Every structure is written in C-alpha cells, then in structure tokens.
Amino acid sequence: MRLPKLFFILALLAWSSVIAGNANGASVSPKAEAGLYPVNATGLSSGSTTERLDSFVVTASDPAAGDTAQYELYFILSRQAFLSLARGGFSFSFPDGFDLSLIEAVDITADCPLYGYRVRDFEVAEGLLTIHLTKRYPNAGPEPAPDASCPVARITVLVSLIGNPTTSGQYLLAGIAFDRHDKVVAGPDFCEPFSIIPGPLYAVDVSPTDDITLAAGDVIMFSAVGMDQFGNVITSLEFDWFLADGSDSIGEFSGSVFQALTVGQGWAVAETEGVLGQSGLITVVPGELAEMELKISPDQVVGQPFLQLAEIALYDAYGN
The missing domain is CATH 2.60.40 (Immunoglobulin-like)
Structure with missing residues (x-):
C-alpha cells in the first residue's frame, strides 16, 4: 500500500x-x-x-x-x-x-x-x-x-x-x-x-438561569433552547411553560411571558417532547403601594381616644 x-x-x-x-x-x-x-x-x-x-x-x-x-x-x-x-x-x-x-x-x-x-x-x-x-x-x-x-x-x-x-x-x-x-x-x-445536524433532543436550557426578584405586577419573558447531548442547539421547538412542582402560586404564564402576582417563591419550567428545563429561583415581593386600610374597633367614636390598638394595613394593587 x-x-x-x-x-x-x-x-x-x-x-x-x-x-x-x-x-x-x-x-x-x-x-x-x-x-x-x-x-x-x-x-x-x-x-x-x-x-x-x-x-x-x-x-x-x-x-x-x-x-x-x-x-x-x-x-x-x-x-x-x-x-x-x-x-x-x-x-x-x-x-x-x-x-x-x-x-x-x-x-x-x-x-x-x-x-x-x-x-x-x-x-x-x-x-x-x-x-x-x-x-x-x-x-x-x-x-x-x-x-x-x-x-x-x-x-x-x-x-x-x-x-x-x-x-x-x-x-x-x-x-x-x-x-x-x-x-x-x-x-x-x-x-x-x-x-x-443536531442529534436527538437531550436537554432544555431556560433563561434567565440566575435567581431573580420581581415585584408583584412585573412582567418578564423567559426563553428556552433545546440541545442535543453535545450542546448543539435544536431549532423550531415549541415549549409549554408552567411553574415547577413545589412552587408557590406566585403568578401566571401567557406563553413564555410570566407576570408576577403573589408574594412567594418558585421556578419557571419549559417542556418540549417530554424534556424539561428549569429557571433559577424566582422571588416575588410586594409591588408599589396602592391601598391603605385602617383597622379599628367597630365601637370607636370619632373624637374619642382609641378603644384598642389601631392597625394600618398597606397593600399593593394585587392584594399583597
């Protein structure tokens, strides 16, 4: 040879x-x-x-x-x-x-x-x-x-x-x-x-991957990509979005757009073809002040000293 x-x-x-x-x-x-x-x-x-x-x-x-x-x-x-x-x-x-x-x-x-x-x-x-x-x-x-x-x-x-x-x-x-x-x-x-071409779907990567803090009312768009076992990106995939098991009811999805509604913590999940990817921890805190509520005794008379300790409750627009 x-x-x-x-x-x-x-x-x-x-x-x-x-x-x-x-x-x-x-x-x-x-x-x-x-x-x-x-x-x-x-x-x-x-x-x-x-x-x-x-x-x-x-x-x-x-x-x-x-x-x-x-x-x-x-x-x-x-x-x-x-x-x-x-x-x-x-x-x-x-x-x-x-x-x-x-x-x-x-x-x-x-x-x-x-x-x-x-x-x-x-x-x-x-x-x-x-x-x-x-x-x-x-x-x-x-x-x-x-x-x-x-x-x-x-x-x-x-x-x-x-x-x-x-x-x-x-x-x-x-x-x-x-x-x-x-x-x-x-x-x-x-x-x-x-x-x-990329091989079969192996993993889903969700962004943002870092932990984030949102105020109630904030809106954020998540993104996801599917990859094969070598990290090659697979295009034209469609994803379902929801909160991971164990999450608080902190908000709701419309497609990949998430609106924070309730104080708590959770994780966003994207799923396609039975493969899931998860975001970092999402922490929701109260939004801007929208309402004040004074809590006093029903027997209280105007102009008289408080019959008991009065409370003022502050709420955002979503009841937090």
Missing part, C-alpha cells in the same frame, strides 16, 4: 486546513482560495488548471452530530482525467472532527462505459483519505482512443463508515484526482457545503 509523495500529502492537508477553519457556514475569502492555486506552486506536478472535480457533492446517510454514517462523494471528471486514473486515484481531506478511523470499505462506480476501475486499496492519515485505483479488468488491453462517446464520467465514491463531528453546522471537503505518477489531473476543489 502506498501514499502519494510526502509533499503531495502535506500540500493537500495545508489546503484542507483553510477549509476546516471555515466550516459551519463561514465562507473562504477569495484571497485564501487564490492562495491554493496554481497547485504546482507547492512543488506538485500539476495537470491542466481547467480540469476540475465538477458538481462535487457530499451526502451522509445519517447526518446527525456524533453518529456514524455511510458517505457518498459524487463528482464529474472529464474523459481525459478519467482515463488517467489507472494506478492513480483520489485524495479527500476532511476537516477536524470527522473520524476516518472507522472506515471499513471504499467502493467506486462510474457511468463511463469505456473504462472500469475498482479500488485497489485505501489509506487514512491525519484526516486525509487516499484511494488508489486499478483497472477492473487488468487484461482489458490498451486504453481506448479518445472520442466523443464518453465526454465525461459521473463518479460516485462510497465510503463506509465515517464518524460525524460532534459540532453541527456546514462543512466542506477538499478533493483531487492524481495519476500513477502522483501528478494532479483534476482539482483541488471544494465540495458543495453539506450539513451536520
């Missing part, structure tokens, strides 16, 4: 590090991308700069963060590049977080009827998957003369299995095709951005 020359690997890894640093939706600047071309500036023997891995698309059978998946890498090569792949192959560089150590098998199919290839071997090193090809029928004779019957080859590389990164977002792969002399015949190229 062999790998392309060392400088070949290092050049592609260096190029991939630019891509990996721009995962999760960030774009690659024209300056950074321009720095990757021409390939022979790194010391590689480059083919025509017009040869590309066109329509490069990556699909995962299970795109959830932290799961394992079968990956399908689809792209189009020109006839000229396709015919030069015997004992050459492909290299694909993956961003940090993808576990290539789980790969058990790699297969290739192409719709070009003139030539058949199979995977001779593959090797994984530092986020780089290198695939070497050989003729499907070694004694098939010389390569056919170029003609227009197969102008392009639509190629699918099937990789089983790869461990997904634990961070959701958009990712990019880098890819090149090389011949038996380690000469680059197509690429390097980016695939179209593909998504790693």
